[in-house]
Amino acid sequence: MKNFSLRKAAAVLLLLSAAGHVSAHALELRIPLRLNHIQVQPQTIGGTVSDARGPLPGVTVAVKGETILTTTDALGNFSINAQPGETLVFSFVGYKSAEITLGSNTSLKILLEEDVTSLQDVVVNAGYYTVKEKERTGSIAKITAKDIENQPVTHVLAAMQGRMAGVNIVQNTGTPGGGFDIIIRGLNSLRNDANAPLYIIDGVPYSSETIGSGYTSTPFPRSTSPLNSLNPESIAGIEVLKDADATAIYGSRGANGVVLITTKKGKAGKTEFQFSASQGTGRVTRFLDLMNTRQYLAMRAQAFENDNVATYPASAYDINGTWDQNRYTDWQEKLIGGTAEISDLQGTVSGGSEKTQFIMGGNYHYETTVFIGDFSYRKGGAFANLSHRSDDDRFKLNFAANYVAQNNRIPSMDMTRTARQLAPNAPALYTEDGALNWENSTWTNPLSYDLATFKARTADLIGNTFMSYALLPGLDAKMSLGYTNTQHLETRINPSTMFDPAYNLGPDNSALFVNTTNRRSWIVEPQLGYVFNLGNSKFDLLAGSSFQQNVSNQNTEYGVGFSSNNLIYNLASATFKDIVLTEETVYKYQAFFGRINYNYKGRYLLNLTGRRDGSSRFGPGNQFATFGAVGAAWVFSEEKFFKDNHLLSFGKLRGSYGSTGSDNIGDYQFLDTYTSAGGSYQGAVGLQPSRLFNPDFGWEVNKKLEAALELGFFDDRLNISAAWYRNRSSNQLTGIPLPATTGFTSIQANLNATVENTGWEFGLQTTNVKATDFKWTTSANLTLARNTLVAFPNLAGSTYANRYRIGQPLNIALVYHYTGIDPQTGLYTFEDVDGDGQITAPNDKQTVVDLNPEFYGGLQNTISYKGWTLDFLFQFVKQKNYGSSLGAPGLMSNQPVQAVNAWGQPGDSGPYQLYTSGLNQPVLNAQTRFDSSNALIVDASYIRLKNISLSYELPLRFAAKCRLTAMAQNLLTITPYDYGDPEFANAGFLPPLRIMSFGVQLSL
Secondary structure (H helix, E strand, O other): OOOOOHHHHHHHHHHHHHOOOOOOOOOOOOOOEEEOOEEEOOEEEEEEEEOOOOEOOOOEEEEOOOOOEEEOOOOOEEEEEEOOOOEEEEEOOOEOOEEEEOOOOOEEEEEOOEOOOOHHHOEEEOOOOEEEHHHOOOOEEEEEHHHHHOOOOOOOOHHHOOOOOOEEEEEOOOOOOOOEEEEEOOOOOOOHHHOOOEEEEOOEEEOOOOEOOOOOOOOOOOOEOHHHHOOHHHEEEEEEEOOHHHHHHHHHHHOOOEEEEEEOOOOOEEEEEEEEEEEEEEEEOOOOOEOOHHHHHHHHHHHHHHOOOOOOOOOOOOOOOOOOOOOOOOHHHHHHOOOEEEEEEEEEEEEEOOOEEEEEEEEEEEEEOOOOOOOEEEEEEEEEEEEEEOOOOOEEEEEEEEEEEEEEEEEOOOOHHHHHHOOOOOOOOEOOOOOEOOHHHOOOOHHHHHOOEEEEEEEEEEEEEEEEEEEEOOEEEEEEEEEEEEEEEEEEEEOHHHOOHHHOOOHHHOEEEEEEEEEEEEEEEEEEEEEEEEOOEEEEEEEEEEEEEEEEEEEEEEEEOOOOHHHOOOHHHOOEEEEEEEEEEEEEEEEEEEEEEEEEOOOEEEEEEEEEEEEOOOOOOOOEEEEEEEEEEEOHHHOHHHOOOOOEEEEEEEEEEEEEEEOOOOOOOOOOEEEEEEEEEOOEEEEEEEEOOOOOOOOEEEEEEEEEEEEEEOOOOEEEEEEEEEEEEEOEEEEEEOOHHHOOOEEEEEEOOEEEEEEEEEEEEEEEEEOOOEEEEEEEEEEEEEEEEEEOOOOOOOOOOOOOOOOOOOOEEEEEOEEEEOOOOOOEEEOOOOOOOOOOOOOOOOEEEEOOOOEEEEEEEEEEEOOEEEEEEEEEEEOEEEOOOOOOOOOOOOOEHHHHOEOOOOOOOOOEOOOOOOOOHHHHHHHHHHHOEHHHEEEOOEEEEEEEEEEEEEOOOOOOEEEEEEEEEEEEEEOOOOOOOOOOOOOOOOOOEEEEEEEEEEEO
């Protein structure tokens, strides 16, 4: 063959192929080329192909431009004949193709990167395992770092709002460091504090219980969210597990859903430095439209006239001439209309080799409030992640740690309600010399509460180490070790300087409240996984166990009387000291879990999960329970009769059924427990019983059923999903009421009540335009949900009779039925349900109002053109909510401007009843009923431009990348709600803020 020309070789090959001796796919004949009289011989090239998680079996390896190809085996190994100078192409579904030009090296190690542009090939984290979107049998919602980075938020749950079907998130305060309420597929428990999901951060369970005592004498949301310790910028992705198939492997802990949070990891390559900085501002989104001074004084004058009072009393400072009747102050603008300043800094360094990757970084957050005064919230932290694989890829190690310190200093009282109720001609806040103005003791200066400062300091550490070792091909031994430590200290002072100087109160009247909370937990989870193939069948087996312990210490104290206010933070300096609460709780948890996954040709999928849980929260004989689920899916688009379908590119039917449970009842509830009596007898402090013994109560049970359809059209450029679910929670853990003669109000037990949640969830993802320089994608979600109390034995005879109704949701209000204003008396009127001629509670408070959202969802668009990217999300909710009642019109309290149209004389039918200065008791009684009627529960539906961001990547000529970003949160709200922000359930507190931010990100 020495002088065999290429033309002759091609002719021979064509003849052989035509004769049937050589097939196109089996062609292995190689012709050595004669180039410049140098003979180049083919040689055997081998190596391994892997991704970030390990070896990849089934990867196609081909010589570019030739028909020579092979695939990797179960350990990712391959072998192929090729020549130096040729190019090998590595391709695998769900991964970006890689090309390697051969040199003298005959052993290659290839690392493929996932291609997340194909929706069905996105890898989803299910906790103990990962699964491709295409092969997922359970209900899992996901957002990525890109979704989070485009939002000026400091709380991880804020980044999830409006982006996930079946996940309803409500911000419960606009003050810095406040929390969020999250409900996944409805309320399952009669106890409001038992509906929170399980949070898993890098494999470590994290307590969702709020931090702090909430001990305060003034109104203020005192919940400190534990998730404040997470920096959203350090998060790589968030998955929410919803149905039984996805959550049953977590057993009792997954009864209310599971939120999996994964932090960022390093990538192989050159060391990369990234720095980002942003500066923003925040303001209240909406104010109430209140009366001005003229309208307010006219209302007050009419109120006294209605009450037949000719001479204004001395205490009516607003109208009797004591206060300036020509003064007007917009108290909403003055007290809560400030501008919060928000600053963020973050820096990371990442990189590594093929075997070892790392990332480490630090962040700092600074935020002021919209209140008057020097108040701020500071948060700083550091995180690190290290991944390593041995040279033979058998041993893997991942270490992750996150530490955050928080310092929150805010006023002791939320000024929102005060700002709405103050008379518009109330005195100035300061005197001419800058001191607090008490206006001759005619009012309580609202800024006095600024001196009663609330401080909270929190330090939080989360650490996890995950190790695995390949014992045999496909057989891996794994170990996950986790640890958390939370240290929380909060103080609240009432210095004597916050009181009117006319009272002559000195430091001996000052007070200090101190709460200390320490939480520590550890978890050890050994696991064994085995993956193997039998023909066209693939089996993925998992067995493991979990050992966990949580220890919580809480101590609440207060002291009164100090020699000086300079010593007020020193509890030892107090004249009188008392311990309100000293408590230590230990929670131990043990479980064994397993999973069997069967995959036939990627077409028929079966997933079986089970868990045996043991909890220290139950008495002997009831400490263990078994939970499990089955999930199945049929990818019908893989069937032969769909292969030539050019319209439908993907189709899957899936369903699941199973049970999870709950032990979320608190510690030691089944035991006889005693607390300190507080007083002493003959020098000894006694004990008093605090809980009755009941070892018989056991686990709540939540049975979940789901069916879903997922479709992809036009090569997955249009993806639609629809899911129906039904969850039934029974054997409710709650307090069974007892007669007062027993000395106890209730005893912990299982109540034979059943709560059902049903609903539909819809998802839509489209790639509208995909060109070289221009791309436009859209995603939307919609949830229609219904919560129902299906069964409650002897409800009418229980103490819950005036709280729940069978056939109605748990989150209801039983109110009076408002029937309008009596045109003759000018009083609000209500339905006399029991027909006794009187309007009384609870007999006439029988109108049921559903406070659950009727539906909710979001619509997101991402448009990119060259270096520009525009991303915006509309969130929408259909719901009812309480309006804001500022008391009876005519009292010394401002009112909505609509109250000018009040009843004035017989025959009128205005929206407000007649005014009173407080002397007309029938009017006051009617107002009290009005505030507890369906008249005050109004349409609070809204469409909100939840988030919008515009970024531009500068076209730099050197290796660095620079991106400029402008972001806004809660920018625009369309709503019929007239009482402030419609999202917030309690209109008396500060709502979420409108935030606008500008930032820069630099990568080197």
